[in-house]
Amino acid sequence: MPKTKTQKLILIIFLLIICILLLCIYKTPQPTSNRQNTQQVLPVKGIIVLEINEEKYTTDISEEISIYDFMDKLRTEGKINFKEKTYSGMGKFIEEINGVKNGDKYWIYYVNNKKANIGVSNYKINNGDIVSWKYEKNY
Numbered sequence: 001m002p003k004t005k006t007q008k009l010i011l012i013i014f015l016l017i018i019c020i021l022l023l024c025i026y027k028t029p030q031p032t033s034n035r036q037n038t039q040q041v042l043p044v045k046g047i048i049v050l051e052i053n054e055e056k057y058t059t060d061i062s063e064e065i066s067i068y069d070f071m072d073k074l075r076t077e078g079k080i081n082f083k084e085k086t087y088s089g090m091g092k093f094i095e096e097i098n099g100v101k102n103g104d105k106y107w108i109y110y111v112n113n114k115k116a117n118i119g120v121s122n123y124k125i126n127n128g129d130i131v132s133w134k135y136e137k138n139y
Contacts, residue, residue, distance in 0.1 A: 046060070046061065046127045046128065047059070047060055047061075048060075048061050048070060048125055048127075048129060048131070049129075049130045049131070050070065050071065050074060050080070050130075050131045050132075050133070051130060051131070051132040051133065052080065052097055052098060052132075052133045053133070053134065053135060057074055057079045057080055059073055059074055059077060059079070061073075061125065064124055064125075065124070065125055066120065066121050066122065066123060066124055066125070067109065067111075067120040067121075067123045067125060067131055068084070068091075068092050068119075068120040068121040069121075070125055070131070071094075071120070080097065080098060081097070081098055081099070082094055082096060082097045082098070083095050083096040083101075084120075090119055091119035091120070091121035091122050092119060092120055092121040093119070093120075094107045094109075094120060094133075095107075097133055097135075100135060104137065105135050105136055105137050106135070106136070106137075107133050107134075107135055108133070108134050108135075108136055109131060109132065109133050109134075110131070110132040110133075110134065111123065111125075111129055111130070111131055111132075112129060112130055113130075113132070
């Protein structure tokens with residue numbers, strides 16, 4: 001069946017409209033605000049609290065950090081003093097805090113009132129955690 005000029009013109013216009021719609025769909029830019037937020041916003045940990053024999057120390061953390069690194073930051077800020085020893089395969093062990101050395105009692109740390117089961121250099125602090133050091137007879 002031969003096509004008329006009108007049918008050919010309608011077909012061409014229809015194909016042009018489809019092409020324009022497809023270009024609009026695939027060329028539509030994504031909202032820039034979403035892309036900027038995911039690329040520029042850094043995870044903020046917030047204020048972390050360290051208790052040593054019920055005395056509280058705080059500092060602002062803006063990155064994932066271990067308890068040891070957190071304590072080292074407090075030491076750098078002049079808020080606390082401690083000595084540690086590194087054991088191969090186990091990490092760091094705190095031997096003295098603010099002049100009080102391990103002996104008959106030891107420094108044991110708790111996170112949110114729960115006794116920790118991993119070393120200070122391996123435990124990553126979460127936002128809102130309270131890290132407590134207690135000097136006690138408990139190995």
